Amino acid sequence: xxxxxxxxxxxxxxxxxxxxxxxxxxxxxxxxxxxxxxxxxxxxxxxxxxxxxxxxxxxxxxxxxxxxxxxxxxxxxxxxxxxxxxxxxxxxxxxxxxxxxxxxxxxxxxxxxxxx
Amino acid sequence: xxxxxxxxxxxxxxxxxxxxxxxxxxxxxxxxxxxxxxxxxxxxxxxxxxxxxxxxxxxxxxxxxxxxxxxxxxxxxxxxxxxxxxxxxxxxxxxxxxxxxxxxxxxxxx
Numbered sequence: 001x002x003x004x005x006x007x008x009x010x011x012x013x014x015x016x017x018x019x020x021x022x023x024x025x026x027x028x029x030x031x032x033x034x035x036x037x038x039x040x041x042x043x044x045x046x047x048x049x050x051x052x053x054x055x056x057x058x059x060x061x062x063x064x065x066x067x068x069x070x071x072x073x074x075x076x077x078x079x080x081x082x083x084x085x086x087x088x089x090x091x092x093x094x095x096x097x098x099x100x101x102x103x104x105x106x107x108x109x110x111x112x113x114x115x116x
Numbered sequence: 117x118x119x120x121x122x123x124x125x126x127x128x129x130x131x132x133x134x135x136x137x138x139x140x141x142x143x144x145x146x147x148x149x150x151x152x153x154x155x156x157x158x159x160x161x162x163x164x165x166x167x168x169x170x171x172x173x174x175x176x177x178x179x180x181x182x183x184x185x186x187x188x189x190x191x192x193x194x195x196x197x198x199x200x201x202x203x204x205x206x207x208x209x210x211x212x213x214x215x216x217x218x219x220x221x222x223x224x225x226x
Contacts, residue, residue, distance in 0.1 A: 001179045031212070033213065033214075033215075036202070039221075041218065042118065042203060042216040042217055042218045042219050043158070043203065043205075043214075043216040044216070045213040045214065048212060048213055055212075056212070056213060059213070060211075091157060091158070103146070103150070103207065104160055104163050105148065105160065105205075105211060105214065106160055107150075107154070107157040107158045107159070107160070108157060110157055113117065
């Protein structure tokens with residue numbers, strides 16, 4: 001499967017626990033974006049990463065949220081001390097380039113986080 | 117600032133046409149269109165770069181008027197498989213992240 005891969009697909013956490021979401025971009029893609037989608041709403045940009053670099057994290061809450069895209073391995077979105085308001089679908093997208101026609105962003109299947 | 121999509125929802129019978137509009141108050145570099153079915157990931161349909169180009173994907177086409185900062189998605193001779201929520205994502209010059217509209221829910225009935 002050459003598409004964007006995310007795991008887990010569903011994640012249940014109790015308030016105060018940590019959630020760790022993983023994303024492997026499409027083959028040949030080095031740009032990764034994380035978006036959050038609340039029920040019945042559109043997608044909201046969170047963070048944009050290239051290998052080993054956070055390029056733009058303007059959409060990510062400054063507390064409890066962090067993201068990384070190491071040289072080896074998937075990109076990880078980490079949410080510490082989760083609260084009920086963190087319940088949402090988190091989508092990862094990847095592109096070949098950051099601008100222009102190659103900024104076609106392809107989405108993974110998403111991780112649906114439920115905080116109880 | 118996110119783009120504004122209209123209409124919010126549209127119901128069609130198979131074979132009918134529809135137009136979905138996406139407007140931005142900011143200068144745009146490109147517009148991306150996606151379709152998302154309930155519980156699934158958004159599926160990329162097409163990207164339009166500034167220059168007023170048009171593109172097509174099966175019987176779905178789109179245009180981009182950069183002067184008006186507007187894009188329109190045209191669903192022609194709709195099929196049942198066209199049902200879903202359509203999102204436009206806009207990209208500003210020298211930017212890369214997409215700002216998405218609230219979506220237009222399309223329901224195609226037999």
